[in-house]
Structure formats: structure tokens, C-alpha cells
Amino acid sequence: MAKQIEVSDLDAYYGSHKAIEGISMTIEPRSVTAFIGPSGCGKSTFLRTLNRMHEVIPGARVEGKVRLEDQDLYGTNVDPVSVRRTIGMVFQRPNPFPTMSIFDNVAAGLRLNGRFSKSQLDGIVEESLKGANLWNEVKTRLNKPGAGLSGGQQQRLCIARAIAVRPQVLLMDEPCSALDPISTLAIEDLISELKQEFTIVIVTHNMQQAARVSDRTAFFNLAAQGQPGKLIEMDETSRIFTNPTQKATEDYITGRFG
Amino acid sequence: MTVQMGIKPISAGRRVKNGVAQVLVYLAFAVAVVPLVSVLWLVIRNGLKRFDIEFLTHSMRNIGARDAGGGAYHAIIGTLEQVLLASLIAVPIGLLTAVYLVEYGNGGRLSRLISFFVDIMTGVPSIVAGLFVLAFWILVLGMTFSGFAGALALSILMMPVVVRSTEEMLRLVPNELREASYALGVPKWRTIAKVVLPTAFTGIVTGVMLAVARVAGETAPLLLTVFFTDSINEDPFNGPQMGLPLYVFGQSALPQDVAIDRAWTGALTLILIVMLLNLVARLISWWRSPAKRG
Numbered sequence: 001m002a003k004q005i006e007v008s009d010l011d012a013y014y015g016s017h018k019a020i021e022g023i024s025m026t027i028e029p030r031s032v033t034a035f036i037g038p039s040g041c042g043k044s045t046f047l048r049t050l051n052r053m054h055e056v057i058p059g060a061r062v063e064g065k066v067r068l069e070d071q072d073l074y075g076t077n078v079d080p081v082s083v084r085r086t087i088g089m090v091f092q093r094p095n096p097f098p099t100m101s102i103f104d105n106v107a108a109g110l111r112l113n114g115r116f117s118k119s120q121l122d123g124i125v126e127e128s129l130k131g132a133n134l135w136n137e138v139k140t141r142l143n144k145p146g147a148g149l150s151g152g153q154q155q156r157l158c159i160a161r162a163i164a165v166r167p168q169v170l171l172m173d174e175p176c177s178a179l180d181p182i183s184t185l186a187i188e189d190l191i192s193e194l195k196q197e198f199t200i201v202i203v204t205h206n207m208q209q210a211a212r213v214s215d216r217t218a219f220f221n222l223a224a225q226g227q228p229g230k231l232i233e234m235d236e237t238s239r240i241f242t243n244p245t246q247k248a249t250e251d252y253i254t255g256r257f258g
Numbered sequence: 259m260t261v262q263m264g265i266k267p268i269s270a271g272r273r274v275k276n277g278v279a280q281v282l283v284y285l286a287f288a289v290a291v292v293p294l295v296s297v298l299w300l301v302i303r304n305g306l307k308r309f310d311i312e313f314l315t316h317s318m319r320n321i322g323a324r325d326a327g328g329g330a331y332h333a334i335i336g337t338l339e340q341v342l343l344a345s346l347i348a349v350p351i352g353l354l355t356a357v358y359l360v361e362y363g364n365g366g367r368l369s370r371l372i373s374f375f376v377d378i379m380t381g382v383p384s385i386v387a388g389l390f391v392l393a394f395w396i397l398v399l400g401m402t403f404s405g406f407a408g409a410l411a412l413s414i415l416m417m418p419v420v421v422r423s424t425e426e427m428l429r430l431v432p433n434e435l436r437e438a439s440y441a442l443g444v445p446k447w448r449t450i451a452k453v454v455l456p457t458a459f460t461g462i463v464t465g466v467m468l469a470v471a472r473v474a475g476e477t478a479p480l481l482l483t484v485f486f487t488d489s490i491n492e493d494p495f496n497g498p499q500m501g502l503p504l505y506v507f508g509q510s511a512l513p514q515d516v517a518i519d520r521a522w523t524g525a526l527t528l529i530l531i532v533m534l535l536n537l538v539a540r541l542i543s544w545w546r547s548p549a550k551r552g
Contacts, residue, residue, distance in 0.1 A: 109442035113442075
């Protein structure tokens with residue numbers, strides 16, 4: 001299931017503005033990789049280049065290479081739709097489809113992509129909701145609207161929806177920033193479970209969270225406002241937090257800036 | 259002078275201003291409602307006189323100038339058919355145009371051009387739409403006067419209304435939903451068909467109903483395209499038809515009291531039809547809304 005991602009010399013632009021520059025890294029399979037860094041340093045932009053969501057924004061483009069095992073995601077014949085099917089994404093704000101029930105939300109990715117029998121769907125929906133630790137809370141009201149759940153439940157619903165299509169990589173863009181500590185804990189536990197099966201990349205502003213859930217951490221920074229963001233260093237999470245090689249990383253994680 | 263801090267009561271000046279503003283707002287509301295209520299009241303009072311089974315089931319065939327009786331069955335049939343045909347033409351085109359403008363146009367030159375012409379179309383006087391169909395469809399192509407010709411003229415008037423209201427509704431759909439769908443590996447066209455349009459469905463239905471209500475009462479373009487008849491013609495593609503606005507127009511021009519009464523009842527019937535269509539649209543969007551299941 002899980003695959004390795006290799007990025008080499010990647011630049012991303014919004015129109016003529018260069019948002020990130022010269023990023024190269026390897027993301028290991030079956031592990032959690034955390035991206036940390038100040039706001040505006042391009043963490044989310046970089047995350048979105050990994051499943052070709054960046055180019056959805058008008059005027060946005062990417063230069064460089066992203067390889068999933070031996071496949072170039074930005075190759076000439078690659079269908080971005082199939083890339084996104086392989087590399088799922090969870091967003092900062094929970095965004096269940098408002099017109100669909102809980103069941104339909106989880107089944108959405110499958111239904112919109114192909115034909116499945118009712119019993120197949122039932123099985124996958126239950127498995128995905130269990131995988132997102134939501135099954136026990138919603139099993140009696142699967143046909144109620146997904147928008148009626150609490151924020152934390154909605155976010156787990158979105159995770160269930162993302163894992164229902166069986167991606168190989170799961171990208172999470174600050175998945176807990178809109179949630180209370182209890183829901184955050186539930187999602188962090190879930191991340192630790194999901195890494196058995198998926199390659200997980202998580203963007204977070206919460207350094208304790210990065211320290212808690214991730215195996216490897218990448219620190220991004222930008223020289224000044226308006227300059228492109230860059231990867232400063234990437235290492236085992238324990239090393240980044242105890243013994244970083246760069247001064248900027250140490251300043252950031254200890255709360256000293258500039 | 260010291261600056262007074264702390265919580266103070268509302269000053270007399272603000273109370274007066276608030277009172278004046280409140281009175282003005284209520285007054286404006288009353289002024290806006292007066293014409294509506296007076297029209298409704300007049301139409302209902304004068305229209306109920308002839309609102310009977312005969313009116314709804316008979317045409318004006320063989321009804322002499324001074325005869326009482328007669329009805330608007332031919333006009334009701336005509337209006338329903340013409341508006342239905344006009345909707346069948348205008349709604350798909352308008353919907354797809356709006357989808358193009360919002361989802362594919364990206365503010366490019368073509369989409370700005372389309373927007374510009376839709377704005378112009380919104381301002382086209384209805385008689386011009388009728389003249390266009392008369393000149394192009396009937397005089398150049400040599401087709402006969404028919405309900406379909408009328409529907410063509412009405413669809414020209416409907417299209418910009420449908421485009422504008424649908425466009426507004428599609429823009430209200432949060433981008434996050436589109437992104438959520440893309441991130442599941444759903445192609446763009448399916449995202450539009452299965453996520454964007456259903457989310458905007460209620461608003462689109464309301465916009466379409468507004469457009470229908472607008473064209474159902476149009477008289478001028480029908481005058482030039484469906485012509486005029488006292489007989490029942492159920493085939494909208496052949497020969498002159500009638501429409502309720504034409505019926506009201508024709509009957510109200512006659513000097514006899516019985517004709518004037520028929521005109522009032524025709525107007526009442528038209529209002530009822532539009533109200534009924536609105537009700538159906540409300541029901542459809544209520545039935546489709548997720549809140550019902552909640």
C-alpha cells in the first residue's frame with residue numbers, strides 16, 4: 001500500500017510569485033512526516049504540490065520533480081485525477097459535502113469514481129469509519145447529514161472519506177487546527193494507527209503535535225516576507241527537537257525568532 | 259475636561275435618531291407593499307366573479323361580442339405549453355453558460371465577453387425579442403405563427419435571468435467542497451455534476467422560477483409570434499395559439515362588461531399559475547434539501 005515519495009528541486013509559483021524554491025526531500029513509506037515552520041513559509045503549498053492540488057488554483061504552476069516510487073507525478077502523460085486518487089488529502093477546515101449523508105460522504109470518493117455494489121459500499125464505509133474511529137459514534141445515524149456532526153467528528157468523517165478510496169499516501173494540512181484538545185487527541189491517535197498502512201504527511205503549527213505524532217520532521221522557513229520558502233532541514237523528529245543542525249531551526253522550536 | 263469612561267445609558271439624541279430611522283424603515287416597507295396589496299386585492303375581487311369551471315374548461319370559440327360565458331382554456335393551455343417550451347430551451351443553455359462562466363471561464367476573454375452579452379440581453383426590451391423571432395423565424399425562415407415561435411422569444415428573455423441567478427448560486431458554493439472532491443480523485447466534470455450543482459440546487463431552482471414568473475406574464479413578444487386565436491390549439495408547433503397575457507390584453511380592450519370580467523379572471527388565473535409553479539419549486543427544493551433528513 002504505502003509508497004515512498006521523492007522530491008527533487010521543486011519550485012512552486014502563484015502567477016509570477018515564487019512561493020517555494022529548490023525543495024528536495026524523501027518521504028519514507030509507513031511513517032509520519034511532519035512539516036513545521038512559520039506561517040507563509042510554503043508548507044501547505046508544498047504539501048499541495050505532492051498530489052497536484054496546487055495547480056487547481058488559477059495561475060499556479062510547479063517546476064521540478066515529484067516521484068512516487070518510480071513514477072514521475074508531473075510526467076507528461078500523467079493524469080492529475082489519478083494522482084489524487086493515489087494520494088489523498090485532508091484539509092484544515094472539515095469540509096464534508098453538505099448535500100450528502102454521513103454514509104454518502106464516506107462513499108462519495110468511491111461512487112464518484114466507479115461502480116460498487118451496495119454490499120461492497122456498506123463494507124468499505126464501515127471499515128473506513130472504523131479506521132477513522134468514528135464508527136461507534138455514527139453507526140446508528142448513517143443517513144443523517146454529515147454537516148450535523150461536531151467539528152471533530154466532521155474532521156474524522158473527512159479522514160474516513162479520504163481513506164475510503166484506499167490511497168497510498170495521506171496528506172494532512174493542519175487537520176487539528178480547528179479542533180478542541182480532545183478531538184485533537186482522537187485524531188493524533190488515529191494518525192498513529194493509520195501509519196501502519198499509509199504514508200502520512202502532516203502540516204502543523206503545533207510543535208508538540210509534530211513531536212508527538214511524527215517520525216521525521218521537516219522545517220521550512222523564508223528569508224523575508226515575499227521571498228520564496230525553503231526547506232531548512234529535515235531529520236528524525238527526535239534530532240530536530242533535541243539537536244538541530246541549523247540555528248534557524250533551533251530558534252524556531254525554542255520560540256526565539258529572528 | 260475629563261473623558262468620561264465606563265458604561266453610560268443611551269443618550270436622548272440616539273433614542274430620537276433610532277426612533278426616526280425606525281419609522282422611516284416601516285414607512286418605506288408600507289409604501290413598497292401598497293401597490294402589491296392593491297393589485298392583488300383588485301385582481302382577486304374582480305377576478306373571482308368569473309372564476310368558475312366554464313372559464314377553466316372552455317375557449318372563446320363561438321362566443322359573440324356581447325355574450326357572457328366563454329373561458330380561457332385555450333389561453334391556459336397556450337401559456338403552459340409556451341412557458342414549458344421556453345424553459346426547456348433556456349434552462350439548459352443558461353445553466354451550462356453559468357457553469358462555464360464560474361467553473362471554466364477563469365475570467366478569460368471569452369467569459370468576459372459572454373458576461374457582457376448576458377448583461378446586454380438582460381436589458382433587451384421584450385418586444386425586441388418578439389421582433390427578432392418574427393423577423394428571423396417567421397419572415398426569413400418562413401415558419402408559421404406558433405406557440406413554439408412564442409417560446410423562442412420567451413427563451414431569449416429567460417436565458418440571461420437563468421445565467422445570472424445560477425452564476426450567483428454557483429459562486430456561493432465554497433471552493434473547499436470542490437477541493438475536497440478533487441482530492442478524492444474525482445474528475446472536474448463529475449465534481450460539478452455531483453457536488454457543485456447539488457449544493458447550489460435550491461438556489462438554482464429559485465432563480466429558474468423567477469425567470470419563469472418573468473416570462474409567463476410577457477405579452478409583447480407573444481403578440482408578434484404566437485398571434486391570436488379564440489379556439490383551442492393544443493399543438494404548439496402549428497398555427498396560432500393563445501396565451502393568458504394575450505387573453506387579458508384582448509378581453510380588456512373590449513367595451514363589454516362581460517369581457518372586462520373575463521380579463522380580470524384571466525389575470526387572476528395567471529397569478530395563480532405562477533404561484534402554483536413557485537409552490538412546486540419550493541416543494542422540490544424542500545424535498546431535496548438535506549435538512550429534511552436531519
